[in-house]
Amino acid sequence: MDIVTAAAPPFFKNGYLVSCEETKEAVCIDPGDEVDDLVAHVQAEGLTVTMILLTHAHLDHITGVGRAKAAFSVPIWLHRDDLFLYDGIVEQGRMFGLTLERQPPVDQFYAPDQRLMFGRYLVEVRHAPGHCPGGVCLAIGRSDQAARELFVGDTLFADSIGRTDLPGGNQALLLKSIREQLLVYPDETIVHSGHGPDTTIGDEKGGNPFLR
Ligand SMILES: [Zn+2]
Numbered sequence: 001m002d003i004v005t006a007a008a009p010p011f012f013k014n015g016y017l018v019s020c021e022e023t024k025e026a027v028c029i030d031p032g033d034e035v036d037d038l039v040a041h042v043q044a045e046g047l048t049v050t051m052i053l054l055t056h057a058h059l060d061h062i063t064g065v066g067r068a069k070a071a072f073s074v075p076i077w078l079h080r081d082d083l084f085l086y087d088g089i090v091e092q093g094r095m096f097g098l099t100l101e102r103q104p105p106v107d108q109f110y111a112p113d114q115r116l117m118f119g120r121y122l123v124e125v126r127h128a129p130g131h132c133p134g135g136v137c138l139a140i141g142r143s144d145q146a147a148r149e150l151f152v153g154d155t156l157f158a159d160s161i162g163r164t165d166l167p168g169g170n171q172a173l174l175l176k177s178i179r180e181q182l183l184v185y186p187d188e189t190i191v192h193s194g195h196g197p198d199t200t201i202g203d204e205k206g207g208n209p210f211l212r
């Protein structure tokens with residue numbers, strides 16, 4: 001699995017390209033203001049992006065969806081419970097004093113226990129509400145192996161958890177999602193968060209003050 005990440009001001013939200021080293025097929029996760037860097041990497045490496053996968057629809061995770069769609073011409077996937085946020089991007093921007101543009105329509109909604117493939121890799125979509133109603137964790141690994149890496153959006157960070165003071169947030173539900181959807185993975189499992197550095201399930205089980 002090849003992973004490239006980029007982040008840009010003002011939110012420094014991590015956008016990801018995850019690709020299969022054998023087939024060069026890739027998925028683009030949460031394209032935001034850093035999307036031009038991701039598109040340039042796709043072109044430089046000769047990757048074929050097959051899906052735009054959203055962990056959730058807060059503004060910082062979707063401001064680059066239109067540019068990604070224009071560059072890759074592939075389906076946009078989202079959990080249906082976050083459609084009100086996606087469709088409300090202009091209103092979300094106003095809350096932060098930003099003038100944002102509407103994004104192209106969502107093409108596909110994740111089904112319960114949705115599984116998607118790119119190259120030799122499997123994406124298992126786990127609904128993890130709490131930071132927002134339609135948050136998901138994308139567990140990605142080779143389809144012939146058990147190991148996964150987790151792309152968790154703003155559900156879990158190194159030493160912290162997602163904020164729950166925005167519309168649809170619920171801290172009790174968030175903690176339940178983290179326990180039932182994320183902490184079930186082995187300690188060595190790598191966690192790629194929506195902001196800040198990577199961590200592991202074991203490090204967060206041991207040291208995250210919100211999970212004690
Ligand atoms: Zn968020």
Ligand SMILES: [Zn+2]
Binds near residue numbers: 058
């Ligand atoms: Zn975020």
